[in-house]
Amino acid sequence: MPSAGDAPPILDFSAFYSGDAAAKQKLVDDVRNCCLHNGFFQITGHPVPLELQQRIMDWNKKFFDLSLEQKMEVSKDTTNSWNRGYELLKSQILEEGTLPELKEGFYIGAEIPKTHPYFVHKKLNSGPNMWPSAAALPDVAGFRATAMDYYHRVVDLAADILRVLALTLDLPERWFDDFVQGAVATMRLLHYPSQPADSPAKLTRGIGAHTDFGTITLLLQDRVAGLQVYEHATGEWLDVTPTPGAFVVNLGNLMMRWSNDRYVSNLHRVINVSGEERYSIPVFFSGNPDFVVECLPNCRKEGEEAKYPPITVEQAVLGGYADSYGRAEKFKKDAAAKAAQAAEVPAATEVTVA
Ligand SMILES: O=C(O)CCC(=O)C(=O)O
Numbered sequence: 001m002p003s004a005g006d007a008p009p010i011l012d013f014s015a016f017y018s019g020d021a022a023a024k025q026k027l028v029d030d031v032r033n034c035c036l037h038n039g040f041f042q043i044t045g046h047p048v049p050l051e052l053q054q055r056i057m058d059w060n061k062k063f064f065d066l067s068l069e070q071k072m073e074v075s076k077d078t079t080n081s082w083n084r085g086y087e088l089l090k091s092q093i094l095e096e097g098t099l100p101e102l103k104e105g106f107y108i109g110a111e112i113p114k115t116h117p118y119f120v121h122k123k124l125n126s127g128p129n130m131w132p133s134a135a136a137l138p139d140v141a142g143f144r145a146t147a148m149d150y151y152h153r154v155v156d157l158a159a160d161i162l163r164v165l166a167l168t169l170d171l172p173e174r175w176f177d178d179f180v181q182g183a184v185a186t187m188r189l190l191h192y193p194s195q196p197a198d199s200p201a202k203l204t205r206g207i208g209a210h211t212d213f214g215t216i217t218l219l220l221q222d223r224v225a226g227l228q229v230y231e232h233a234t235g236e237w238l239d240v241t242p243t244p245g246a247f248v249v250n251l252g253n254l255m256m257r258w259s260n261d262r263y264v265s266n267l268h269r270v271i272n273v274s275g276e277e278r279y280s281i282p283v284f285f286s287g288n289p290d291f292v293v294e295c296l297p298n299c300r301k302e303g304e305e306a307k308y309p310p311i312t313v314e315q316a317v318l319g320g321y322a323d324s325y326g327r328a329e330k331f332k333k334d335a336a337a338k339a340a341q342a343a344e345v346p347a348a349t350e351v352t353v354a
């Protein structure tokens with residue numbers, strides 16, 4: 001069971017598939033504790049093969065090894081309006097007051113043809129992927145096949161995790177099935193160059209402190225550390241040391257809202273001071289864009305009001321940025337108040353990322 005000061009525990013997810021009722025119940029109880037504590041846990045024993053994880057990570061490196069010109073041919077900003085393709089180094093600042101982030105990204109989602117209703121109706125980040133040209137990457141077909149196989153298996157795993165989450169709330173295992181049907185999810189390949197020795201330590205981030213605004217995120221880390229999770233009780237940033245084969249799972253803002261804030265969407269960040277290149281792959285699971293999210297059962301006491309009105313998944317995810325400003329203000333005020341009491345408070349600002 002996690003307690004203040006622990007990095008996210010590693011849970012054996014095979015208990016979900018095993019038919020051993022006691023082991024499954026223990027998994028559900030452990031996941032519930034993590035959701036209540038900081039919304040972060042790690043899983044091994046899941047059905048995504050290690051070999052496939054390694055293969056997508058190899059493609060991650062090969063993609064970012066392309067020249068800037070080749071990567072810009074699939075630029076997210078200039079080739080499409082549905083959030084697919086390459087994002088330049090230093091494009092984002094998620095933590096106010098810090099420097100542009102030392103990361104570059106490549107966004108991939110479900111392969112949605114232009115005839116698909118989701119594309120026609122401009123649904124949340126839906127459309128065809130942007131793949132490098134065969135001139136840039138001769139085996140682009142291999143990249144595409146690996147990426148899509150990996151993407152679909154991780155999305156399937158997300159659906160299984162949602163079944164466990166249903167059980168943690170004493171709901172039927174298939175409670176989230178309609179929400180999962182037709183779900184939108186985005187994966188991004190990430191590359192964090194090692195931070196130069198002369199960069200100002202307090203201002204340099206691979207990714208600044210933020211919360212994710214989807215439902216759940218499943219993250220694969222390569223072998224280089226750098227991810228940290230904020231521990232509210234102690235004000236520490238805890239390292240999430242990479243474990244081969246493990247996924248880091250965290251709840252996003254939509255799940256926090258859905259659970260009436262019973263479950264936590266927590267601050268995290270990446271700082272790469274390893275001297276090595278860092279690679280990671282988060283998959284952000286949003287859900288069916290038209291699904292209406294309103295306070296889950298068992299998330300408020302008798303007579304207690306729901307804190308939030310109903311909202312569609314699409315509205316919630318798109319509105320995430322706007323909402324996060326309010327939270328950032330609150331976080332800063334809280335941090336300032338704490339600073340008045342204690343000598344040291346991390347200068348973190350909460351911002352949200354898709
Ligand atoms: O790269 C990582 O380890 C974390 C990435 C992350 O938090 C995000 O993309 O939202």
Ligand SMILES: [Fe+2]
Binds near residue numbers: 210211212
């Ligand atoms: Fe994140």
